[in-house]
Amino acid sequence: MKKILFIIITIVSVFGNASAYQVLSTKEFGKDDAKNQNVVVKCTTDTGKLSEETCSLRRYAKCTSKDDKKVCNSWQPWRDLRDTTTTYSDWKSAASGCCKKKGLR
16 A cells, blocks of 8 residues: 555656655654654655655644643644754644755655
8 A cells, every 4th residue: 555655656756746755654752841843754766766765754732631631732833853954834734844954755
């Protein structure tokens, strides 16, 4: 299934000016008062081939306990871990921005 999805993304990137990347991992860490989400993507070249370049993306949230449930809110914007100065509203735009900074998709 992952290969089929990657092929579709690659075809779209070759025929359009769309960003294309392959998700390598997604993880969520944390407990008690903080939580973070991590996404690692592999970028593609202009010709649609998979590059060895990766982007590591992360966002944090503050958590509180309410009625024996952990409620996490106040999610911070997504950031590229190699360049934390730029923030993104979602991980897909963060992946696209990171890959573009590297001259990739």
